[in-house]
Each structure stands twice: as structure tokens, then as C-alpha cells.
Amino acid sequence: MARRAAKYSTMDELAVALSDQLGALPVVDAHEHLHAEAKRVARRVDVFLLFYQYLAAQYICAGMPPERAQALEREDVPLDEKWSILAPYLDLVRDNAVARPPFEALRHYLGEDDLTADNFERLTERMRAHNQPGLFERCLREDCGIVAVLNQNRTMWQTDLFHPILFESRFIGGPDRVGFQTVMDEAADPDRWALCEDAREGVDEALLLPATLGGFVETMEALLERRRQEGMIGVKSIGFAHVPVEQTQALAAYQHLRAGHADGDDLAALAAYLRDRMWEACGRLGLVAVIHTGVWAGNYADPTTIRPTNVLPMALAHRNTRFDLFHAGTPSPADAGMVARATHNVWLNLCWSHLISPLLYGQALDLWLDFVPASRVIGFGGDYWWNVENVYGALLQAREAMAQVLARRVRAGSFTEARAVQLAQRWLHDNPRDLYSL
Numbered sequence: 095m096a097r098r099a100a101k102y103s104t105m106d107e108l109a110v111a112l113s114d115q116l117g118a119l120p121v122v123d124a125h126e127h128l129h130a131e132a133k134r135v136a137r138r139v140d141v142f143l144l145f146y147q148y149l150a151a152q153y154i155c156a157g158m159p160p161e162r163a164q165a166l167e168r169e170d171v172p173l174d175e176k177w178s179i180l181a182p183y184l185d186l187v188r189d190n191a192v193a194r195p196p197f198e199a200l201r202h203y204l205g206e207d208d209l210t211a212d213n214f215e216r217l218t219e220r221m222r223a224h225n226q227p228g229l230f231e232r233c234l235r236e237d238c239g240i241v242a243v244l245n246q247n248r249t250m251w252q253t254d255l256f257h258p259i260l261f262e263s264r265f266i267g268g269p270d271r272v273g274f275q276t277v278m279d280e281a282a283d284p285d286r287w288a289l290c291e292d293a294r295e296g297v298d299e300a301l302l303l304p305a306t307l308g309g310f311v312e313t314m315e316a317l318l319e320r321r322r323q324e325g326m327i328g329v330k331s332i333g334f335a336h337v338p339v340e341q342t343q344a345l346a347a348y349q350h351l352r353a354g355h356a357d358g359d360d361l362a363a364l365a366a367y368l369r370d371r372m373w374e375a376c377g378r379l380g381l382v383a384v385i386h387t388g389v390w391a392g393n394y395a396d397p398t399t400i401r402p403t404n405v406l407p408m409a410l411a412h413r414n415t416r417f418d419l420f421h422a423g424t425p426s427p428a429d430a431g432m433v434a435r436a437t438h439n440v441w442l443n444l445c446w447s448h449l450i451s452p453l454l455y456g457q458a459l460d461l462w463l464d465f466v467p468a469s470r471v472i473g474f475g476g477d478y479w480w481n482v483e484n485v486y487g488a489l490l491q492a493r494e495a496m497a498q499v500l501a502r503r504v505r506a507g508s509f510t511e512a513r514a515v516q517l518a519q520r521w522l523h524d525n526p527r528d529l530y531s532l
């Protein structure tokens with residue numbers, strides 16, 4: 095594999111020195127969606143895959159028709175067709191923060207600085223040559239110093255490095271009757287579903303639900319406990335405004351569900367009720383409640399529905415449960431910080447925020463240095479599904495932004511260089527390790 099030194103963006107000497115010191119620290123990658131390595135290396139990859147996922151949202155934003163963007167990920171679309179789709183848009187998004195990791199991956203793994211009409215075939219050959227077993231260990235442990243990955247790929251797949259987080263629907267069911275039946279099916283035969291991404295596939299639709307809502311809650315809690323014993327470290331939810339419901343309303347909704355005539359209000363009441371029971375159980379079991387806040391990954395979704403302040407009532411209602419507020423509440427890190435400051439059980443996770451904007455990432459750290467205890471901040475998470483090579487550039491981007499914030503504080507006399515490295519060690523490693531009991 096060809097290697098070239100990554101370029102520093104404009105950083106002063108102290109920031110460069112700090113960035114280098116940060117580069118020697120162990121890292122807990124506090125959020126990925128990586129598919130199992132066997133699945134990744136079985137895939138016929140090409141260089142365009144590196145330029146997909148979050149960049150696809152940028153292309154669509156720049157005017158690329160969505161179905162053309164999706165073609166960039168498909169294995170059956172010829173490389174030259176992919177280039178003709180991408181070429182008019184690449185220049186429009188290449189300076190967006192989210193484009194840096196694929197360009198760093200080109201430099202670090204494939205030995206070239208840019209993707210062009212002349213090199214996409216050559217780069218694809220190189221990428222395929224290193225798409226071999228051991229890829230994850232090389233990219234994550236060797237190249238990034240990553241010692242643990244909090245991973246949410248919809249399965250219980252795990253290794254020495256990867257620790258699974260499942261989505262809430264695996265436990266609270268919904269959004270329809272089949273979803274609730276799926277929970278019962280999974281609880282009855284957890285091994286069958288452990289590595290299945292979509293447990294709804296193949297569920298027995300004639301399956302009876304328990305006679306009472308209490309029975310469903312018991313099953314849900316037993317499944318949470320079972321998955322925890324197997325290595326699950328948290329459950330992820332989306333940070334919509336949480337409206338608690340009265341038990342009587344939830345009981346009635348559940349009977350409507352069993353009788354086959356639950357309406358939208360019933361389903362919303364059940365979801366809210368079960369989510370509260372789930373978060374309470376997470377607290378008892380030592381599982382972390384992960385909440386996606388701030389901004390959506392794709393296009394055409396309203397980010398005002400998932401503001402970080404939505405986490406505050408959840409955390410107040412479940413004070414024995416630890417909440418990990420994801421994505422720093424980007425673009426509102428001040429609000430996210432205030433939620434943490436108002437509670438003892440909310441952590442602030444900067445995963446993916448460095449990919450949206452290193453500037454906002456730096457502002458988040460700077461603000462939180464002012465009013466959030468150093469133990470509550472989690473500094474990095476790549477958030478990729480297939481592109482393990484992009485984690486390298488994403489980490490570089492996070493470390494550089496972190497180093498610049500710390501360098502400014504050192505220059506201002508707030509603390510020493512040694513203290514700056516100590517803080518970075520907490521943010522990049524110790525805090526996520528402690529929160530998730532790794």
C-alpha cells in the first residue's frame with residue numbers, strides 16, 4: 095500500500111505539535127455502523143464507494159438526481175458510468191468537510207491525491223487488492239490506534255474490537271403490529287435473530303401477543319438482559335420530543351393493538367410508554383441510552399424535530415439511566431452543553447459532528463470546556479457503514495480541530511500542553527471507555 099504524509103490544514107506550530115501528540119493516544123471510536131468485515135471483504139468494492147454515504151447527500155443537495163446518486167453505490171453499475179455521474183458534482187462538494195476523509199483515504203491507502211477520469215480504474219484495482227480479511231484491524235487498530243468501536247449495524251456482530259448497540263425497535267417493537275410480534279419472536283429465539291439486520295423478515299404474522307401490556311414489558315426486559323449478557327452495550331433511539339403517557343392510555347392502546355384496530359394515536363402512546371420502560375430498564379441493567387440528535391444524515395428531513403434539548407426531559411425522568419447525546423446536537427452545541435450541565439446523567443458525544451463541520455466541532459469543545467465537566471465529553475466517532483478506510487481521515491479531521499482548540503487555550507494561558515493532552519486522552523478514550531464500561 096502506498097503511503098503519503100497527510101497534509102495539515104493551516105495550523106500553527108503548537109497545534110501541529112499537539113495534533114501529533116494526540117495521534118499517539120489510544121482511541122475509542124464512539125460510533126460506527128460498520129457491517130461485519132466478512133460482508134465488507136465479500137463486496138466487489140470500487141473507489142466510488144469511498145465517495146458515497148454522507149457525500150451522496152451533498153451531491154443531491156448540489157442537484158444530482160437521487161437515483162443517480164444511489165447508482166454510485168451499486169455493484170452492477172460500470173465504473174465509467176459512475177465517473178460520468180460523479181464528475182460534474184465532485185468539484186461542487188470537494189471542499190465540504192465530509193469530503194476530506196475519502197480524499198485522505200486516497201492519499202493514505204491508494205497513493206494518489208485526487209479522483210480523476212484517468213485514475214478511477216487504477217484506484218479501484220488498488221482498493222480491491224486491499225479488500226481482504228484483516229482490513230478492519232489494519233485500518234482501525236494499526237492506522238488509527240482505535241482500541242474499541244461502539245458499533246450499530248443492526249446486528250449483534252462483535253469482535254475483540256467491536257461492541258454492539260441495537261436500535262430501540264428491537265425491544266419496543268412498532269411501528270405496526272408486525273413490529274411487536276417481531277419482538278416476541280426474537281425473545282423466544284434470540285440466537286436466530288442475533289445476526290439478522292431486519293428481524294421483521296420471516297416473522298410469523300399469526301403470532302399472538304401477550305395478553306397484557308405487562309407481559310410484553312417483561313418480555314422486552316428479558317430480551318434487553320439477554321442481549322446485555324451477550325455483549326450489547328447500549329440501545330439507540332432518535333431524539334424526537336418525548337411525551338410521557340399515562341399507563342391507562344397505554345393499556346387501552348395495547349388492547350386495541352391485540353384486537354387488530356390500533357390507530358396512530360394508540361401506536362404513538364405505546365411507543366412512548368415502552369420507551370420509558372426501556373430506558374428505566376437500561377438504567378437497572380447498566381446499558382447506555384443512545385439518542386441521535388441535531389441533524390439527519392440524509393436529505394429532505396427536518397432537523398428541528400430532533401433538537402438536543404429534547405434529551406433533557408428524558409434524562410430528568412430517568413435519573414439512574416446514562417444518556418449519550420449523539421452528534422453534539424449539531425448545529426446547536428451550546429444547547430447540548432446546557433442539557434449536560436443541567437443533569438448528572440447526560441454525556442456529549444461528538445461522533446460524526448467533525449464530518450459535518452470541524453468548525454462547529456471546535457466550537458462545541460471550546461464551549462464545553464467553559465461549563466461541562468471534562469468527564470462528560472466524547473471526542474470521536476466515524477459513523478460509516480462500509481467505508482472503513484474513511485475512518486482514518488475522519489479521525490485526522492477531529493484530532494486537528496481538537497488540537498487547534500487546545501492550542502488556543504494553552505496560548506491563552508488557560509492550561510499547560512500536558513493538561514491539553516490529558517483532556518484529549520479523556521475525550522478520545524477514557525470517557526467512552528468508562529461510560530460504556532469497556
Ligand SMILES: [Zn+2]
Binds near residue numbers: 125126127477
Ligand atoms: Zn450513526
